[in-house]
Amino acid sequence: MIDDLDFISTCDVPGPTKENIRAIILYKSEVTSDETVVDIGCGTGGITCEFAQRAKKVISIDKNPEAINITKKNLNKFNLENNVDLICNDGINALKNIEDIDIGVVGGSGRELEKILELLDSKLKPNGRIIITAILVDTKVEAVNKLKDLGYNPKFVEVNISKGRILDRGIMMTSENPIAIITAKKRG
């Protein structure tokens, strides 16, 4: 378990994906220790650091060099560098050179979600899983529709988390922003 606050982070790079969202993603991923995970839009490395502890290999992609840099720092901080490849490139370009993916996580896609999903689908092994986190309402719809087009049966969950700070005078709630997690599994 990694606390949100334990990640090194910077204003220029979004993330890390919040703790409880990471928990749900891990559970839905059904990752095993002999699988390969691709994290497209790795940002601060929140998702990458989780899968690095549980998968055989993680390939983390971000078009922003600053994100690759921060992800490297976090992997280093948590001693998780061994099984992670970092690629500083656009998701589409990077995916072209990757094969045999067990799990593809899309944490950021700019305006290229559809193309990324097409390509990811073509590189995904049978029984492979796709996991998309979406914060824009538009992305939620786009992700579901594209997965349907590609022949998947997507699942959709919206998560609203509030954390309670335990003060002397009581439990004070603070909300995190809502996030949708869209998942799909490739036919075996």
Add this chain to the structure above:
Amino acid sequence: MIDDLDFISTCDVPGPTKENIRAIILYKSEVTSDETVVDIGCGTGGITCEFAQRAKKVISIDKNPEAINITKKNLNKFNLENNVDLICNDGINALKNIEDIDIGVVGGSGRELEKILELLDSKLKPNGRIIITAILVDTKVEAVNKLKDLGYNPKFVEVNISKGRILDRGIMMTSENPIAIITAKKRG
């Protein structure tokens, strides 16, 4: 309708109560133009400014002089000073001198919620309404239990609001913190 951002506010004083919460409070209050409202813990004046537009008279109480000051500024900004009395005092002391209340709103009570509710109950007219906003989980329970003790049949609603900012690339959601609205009506 008053936008949250149109209130003058300061870091030292909580509030204003957010727009959609004010909307729900107004609706549940069933306020009419010949009624007297007491706003205990008026803070920034969010609730006070709303009732000033709809009630005959509003009596607004806060123990923090800064809150009274800000509330005055907001009443002035929205031209609502005519029917509002401002009292800088603890809720308990202030309530002692007030009679014939139609609606009592408790937006802040320190650790004196139970005493304030007892006193408010004793000053409330038949068919009068009590409305409590609570952000601490503990206060939510305390409010319900005290109202039950006083013979009321309280209603409880927890409100989670997310606002969407309309950006070029889509609708980006931001959550407000959860708040409970506890209401009760005195027997006629």
Add this chain to the structure above:
Amino acid sequence: MIDDLDFISTCDVPGPTKENIRAIILYKSEVTSDETVVDIGCGTGGITCEFAQRAKKVISIDKNPEAINITKKNLNKFNLENNVDLICNDGINALKNIEDIDIGVVGGSGRELEKILELLDSKLKPNGRIIITAILVDTKVEAVNKLKDLGYNPKFVEVNISKGRILDRGIMMTSENPIAIITAKKRG
């Protein structure tokens, strides 16, 4: 204030719009007693009954005769029939014959939201307001985009309500489904 359970309702017709959502809609509508409201997709009459108490005139439209029937029953139950016209027709056909709308509420549109908004916009008076409730994620995006196209500056709020039942052993929370309220005001 009308309790959700006080409406006559039937399985065949959606609604009534829940109490706290009605509260927020009323507040944002800024309805006055000399205005005309059109309720497109009036369903059970939840919105219609609220505006009937506050506007000069309400025109309520539903393509489902069962909905018109239930709305009539609820208006009758709450003694609100005087200033309401009921039209059993598709929103588009009905709107063609209506002019000078102050407030247009869209509670249901089938797959015709864009056309309904275009037509509503053309019939809306300066400073008129449009209010859309959306339960499908897709409709939320569609509503915002169409309003932007029509030159509006839409506001978007997503509401998650949980109600607490006050049991002997404590406060038991039950959630209502999330709903978005999208509003826009026509230039004066």
Add this chain to the structure above:
Amino acid sequence: MIDDLDFISTCDVPGPTKENIRAIILYKSEVTSDETVVDIGCGTGGITCEFAQRAKKVISIDKNPEAINITKKNLNKFNLENNVDLICNDGINALKNIEDIDIGVVGGSGRELEKILELLDSKLKPNGRIIITAILVDTKVEAVNKLKDLGYNPKFVEVNISKGRILDRGIMMTSENPIAIITAKKRG
């Protein structure tokens, strides 16, 4: 990953704890394959079935024979009976005979939460974890306060999940009831 609908369930027994809540509990538990988990108030077996896949041993307690029965059926369905002991008894009585607990989950406690937490604390190994799920607002406060009294530094998270059904006409959201997850770790 176990889908909510894959559990055998009955109206008489609450549960299973919903999928995304189970995911968060598992993540926060940091369970390892050489640890012992006690599930107090195992209900339908939702939590028990998850830990049975990941811990060395699970001891599941429920005072309701029907709950023990259903839990057994679910363990059997998922082939997870090997490392689970089922005890039909009150949590307090059952805990008295259990030692060296790594993880204690409290999914139900009647009105005995404080006593259960005291006893659990006394049987918990250093670095052991306590996880409480609470649906009553009162229980949330009680759990936090008792853990504080016992010298813990509790964490509190409230989870609001909405699931999207993918229909032809769009994504239709349905909310699950809010649930709080309160966790604490014993000093090492």
